[in-house]
Amino acid sequence: MTNKTQLLLLGMVLLLGLPGCATLGSAIKIGGMATGYQELTDMGSSMEKSSREFNAEEKYYVGRTVAVTLMADDPADNNQALLRYINAIGHTLVLVCEKPEIFNGYHFAVLQNPKQMNAYACPGGFLFVSSALVRHCRTEDELAAVIAHEIAHIVLDHPMEAIQASHQRAAVASLVKFGIRKAGESQSEVRQLSGIFNNVVKDVVKAVAQGYSRDKEKQADLMAVDMLKQAGYSPIALAAVLSRMDSHSCHHGDPKIRARNITRKVQESGGNGPVYSGRTARFKKQVK
Secondary structure, three states, X not given: OOHHHHXXXXXXXXXXXXXXXXXXXXXXXXHHHHHOOHHHHHHHXXXXXXXXXXXXXXXXXXXXXXXXXXXXXXXXXXXHHHHHHHHHHHHHHHOXXXXXXXXXXXXXXXEOOOOOXXXXXXXXXXXXXXXXXXXXXXXXXXXXXXXHHHHHHHHOOHHHHHHHHHHHHHHHHHHHHHHHHHHXXXXXXXXXXXXXXXXXXXXXXXXXXXXXOHHHHHHHHHHHHHHHHHHXXXXXXXXXXXXXXXXXXXXXXXXXXXXXXXXXXXXXXXXXXXXXXXXXXXXXXXXX
């Protein structure tokens, strides 16, 4: 290993301690330009691009692309009556959320997946509920609770945060690969760098499908409870849905633990709230 390479690798190790992908990307870009390593220059440029803030319009188009990718595996349900019903519930909840107005509005759909109970929040206000999860719900309040939780993810910007987190992990992994390549001169390591930083959609689809951290799920749960109360739904409904889920099949944290946390929150804030018979009858008519 040459002295230049040793110094470069030492610098890279020190740079990993810097906060923020943008700072790290800028430093790596400068280092690449100074040493003549084009791989580092390109890597730093890509990291700078991936770490910048997305505006509302960009979030919408990222979300739309993610939505199309999701629907390639699970097509949208063509039941128009059910779609109108889901959208009516969704837009009722949007009115009481902290971000009722976003670029091009919120979009709700049901995915034809009768086996897997899942719901997805994509950047830019695209929200999906699988047909299995719709039918897992027993009341309109429970269905509203599922939708409120996904709206909360959008309000809290969790899908876009997933982009930053995934690119930060990719950046560190790529730096390690680059170090191995310069130490062992393995060309296969260099080839593996190609395309790592531009797979934004793939990163977000994966994050959306696998759920978020325990803390983010808790944040969305608690915000959903507040939204349900403000919209006139029973705030305990989300706990009811989660308590009937299998812990091993859920990608969004242990549902039993989440249900207990929600129940505690509702009890501390003053009760469950009413479940109106009219809503129950409407639910049974729409969800068959």
